[in-house]
Amino acid sequence: MASSASAAALLPLPLPSCSSSEDSDDGKHLPSPPALEANTSPAQQQKQKQKRRRQERDYNVAMKALALDGDVDEVVAVFAELKRTAGEGGDGGPPPNVLCYNTLANALAEAGREGEALKAFDEMLASGVAPNASSQNILIKMHARRLEFDLAWELIHKSGVEPDVGTYSTLIAGLCRAGKVVEAWGVLDWMLEKNCRPMVQTYTPIVQAYCRDGRIVEAKLLMAEMERLGCLPNVVTYNVLIRALCDGDRFDEVEQVLMESSTKDWKPSTVTYNIYMNGLCKKGKAKEALKLLDVMLGEGLEPTAYTSSILLNCLCHSSRLLDAIYLLGRSTELKWYAGVVAYNTVMSSLCEMGKWRGIMKLLTDMIKKGIEPNTRTFNILVRSLCVGGKFSLAKSLIHSQGFAANVVTYNTLLHWFYYRGKLTEANRLISVMLENNVAPDEVTYTIIIVGLCREGKFDAATAYFLKSLTSGLSMDVLTVLLNRLVYADKIWEINRIFDGKDFVPDYHVFDLTIRTFCRAGYCHYRTFYKLNLILDTMLKRKGLTAASPLVHRYCHCCLLPIASATAFYLAPSLPLLPFGVFRSFAKVYNIEAKARNKPETHPPLPKAYSPTLPPCSLPQKHRFNVLHAQPTWTGATDVVFFALL
Structure with missing residues (x-):
């Protein structure tokens, strides 16, 4: 395996002792730069050293920032730029060091591009850059994610690189994700035998595994043991516990955990309150979630977009639309950006209640704030106007400047036109739809067929079905049409479908036809001949x-x-x-x-x-x-x- 080959190439290196608490490349000494020319003065040499170190640090920091944002392609581009400047020689820039290679490989591994990560390690070894413990940890993490724990264990023993606390923590985290808590405890015991002191990042995956299995008592006991050993749980550990308590409706215990935070040397974060709010909202406790927002603001924490999303969805599902609109109005005060998604959430709930005037008011408000509506915003508005009977106004939105109507927009209008019996308007809208190069989908044809059959236009409905076949759509539309024709006793129209040149019946069509006729009562003796006529046509086609x-x-x-x-x-x-x-x-x-x-x-x-x-x-x-x-x-x-x- 490629990963094994890369791992075998790792050479024994003088590394920090296992007792080091460092788990990342930050703060570690950088490798020495290439030898400077002899004719430079000591002051110039020192200046060039500092410049190289700054460049290496700047590139590495930039790559890490891009990796945190999930922009892996930009990480690769920055690394390529670093190699290009180094290849120019002179003062072009330093060559990539182990820190940069580790950052690149870790970003690729986190994005699931493990093959490219292994190629980065191979390139690092080929260029003469020696790997360190962090390099080994990244390889172990890739093995653990693929549940290749035997290979990870072999890598630790054969690489020659002394495992540090990060190595053990990475392996424990992988085992816990795979549900192998017993094996994770075995690695922890082996770690202690090697006199390697665990960190909070070592214990937290085990706490998370217990919580995921609903073993909250064991999780609490482990956290108490961490406190006894002087390895205090941090906010991440408590967030894991609070999430599990919320999932179990144990909100009283969550309150107790938050009250004890001041005495246990940890402080709740915005993420902590988001988890708590989300748990309350899932149980329909919108009132308690809003109170928690005030508590959060009182502690000086600023809500995020995720906070607003949690609360708005909860308020809308609880039909507390006035509170949702009030929360949108407080967005400036709360210092969070209420974007188009937040407004669409509230507008969608208003649409369900037929309050198109409220939607128009929110649309005006968001435009005044410089928030640009998207297609979903206009689709919500179109639907609300149709519910309110404002068909002319809804149709006029299609021609509005800055609004690109999509197939959902046309489907909404068509549905209401057919529902109200406005066949002429529906036909005109279909023409406009085709003129604007918006291709009908299965929903479009279903709406048209149902609407035409409701008005008794079975010939036109059959024609639209046959047209849908030429568009390459699936046969799901046949179910709708067949039901309508069978219950309307339009046997010859069904024969027309099965005799069409673009229609080829298969096993599923035979089965659907028989089921539909039997559900409609055609399995009685005196009506068998109608079903036999259809089957005869299908047999001839096949x-x-x-x-x-x-x-x-x-x-x-x-x-x-x-x-x-x-x-x-x-x-x-x-x-x-x-x-x-x-x-x-x-x-x-x-x-x-x-x-x-x-x-x-x-x-x-x-x-x-x-x-x-x-x-x-x-x-x-x-x-x-x-x-x-x-x-x-x-x-x-x-x-x-x-x-x-």
């Missing part, structure tokens, strides 16, 4: 007219239950199937009497019929008599079909 003559004859005699039962009992091979595709198997899953409040008295399935029965040659109007001439079973009126793979 080229399955050469199916078993016996089963096919029953289908044409309007004896679909008999045909299906025959296929079930006499089907040693697939060609007996009257419908479906390869590997499909049609069977009668349940034939039951519809007798109201009466026990079932008939057998679940009829016996197989003889294949020597004469073919049915009667005209369609006399086929009902054939039905009564054939053997039947008492009380069986409905058939529910299921297709099994």
Whole structure:
């Protein structure tokens, strides 16, 4: 494995002792710069040394800042710039040192680009830069994330680099993430045997593992043991505990933990209060969450965008819209930026309640504050105006300057136009939609088909469905149309669909058709012929007219239950199937009497019929008599079909 090869190349190095509390590259001594020219004075040499150190530090700090922001591509670009300036020679700049390589590799590893991280280590070794303990820790972290703990352990033993507290902490964190708490304790014991003093970062993953498993008592005991050993839990450790307490509705204990913070040498942060607020809001305790905001402000902590998001979502879900609007108005006072997402959250709740005037007021307010509305903002406004019956105003927004209507906008308007029976307006809007190069999606076609069927325009609905097939959309729209046509008894329109050149029925279409007809009551004897007409069209399209003559004859005699039962009992091979595709198997899953409040008295399935029965040659109007001439079973009126793979 590439990671093993890189790890094996790590050479024994004089490193800080295990008792060092340093876990990162910050504050460590930088490697010596290349030898300066002999003709420079000592003052000039010192000046050049300081310049090189500043450049190395500046590059490393810039890379770390970009990595914290998640901009890994910029980290790679800065590192490439560092190598380029170093290659120019002279005073161009120092070559990358181990700190820069570690920062690059760690940023790539955190972004999941582990292959590039390993290449960075290989490049570091090839350039003669010696790895340190932090280099080893990054490799161990990559192994731990992939649950390759054996490789991580092998790396510790074979690399020749003395593990430090960061090495052990990294391995413990990986084991805890994998749920291997017992193994993590084993690493901790081994660490103590090596006289390596644990830090709070060593214990916190174990506390988190306990909390994740709901073992809060064990987590508290471990934190008490940390205090006894002089390794005091920090705000991160307490945040983990508070999150677990909130998930368990143990808010009284959260209050107790916060009250004891002053005596236990830790101070709650904004993240602490965000966790607590989020826990309260999940349980619908909006009033308590708002009080907590005042407590947070009283301690001099400034709310973040995440704080406002938690509170606004909670207030909106609790239908406390006046409080949500009031909180938006306090954004300047609270020193947090209420952006377009915050306004959209409140507007969406106002839209659900039909308060389009309130949305217009908020829109005016956000524009005055210099907050630019986005497409979602306008879509919320369009929907609210439609709910309020302001169709002309809603439609005029499409042509507003600065608003690019998308398919959601048109779908909203189309839905309300069809809902109110405004077919002319809907047709015009479809034309505008196509003129603006907005492609209809499945929701669009579903809205159109439902609206047209509601108005009895089945021909137009069928035409739109066939048009959707040419657009490459899925067959989900067929479910909507088929239900509408079946319940409206539009058999010839269904035949038109299945006979269309762009429509190719498959197993799922056969299954859907049978289910839909049976749900609509077409499995009664006197209406079987309608379902058989549809199946006959589908069979012709699939080229399955050469199916078993016996089963096919029953289908044409309007004896679909008999045909299906025959296929079930006499089907040693697939060609007996009257419908479906390869590997499909049609069977009668349940034939039951519809007798109201009466026990079932008939057998679940009829016996197989003889294949020597004469073919049915009667005209369609006399086929009902054939039905009564054939053997039947008492009380069986409905058939529910299921297709099994």
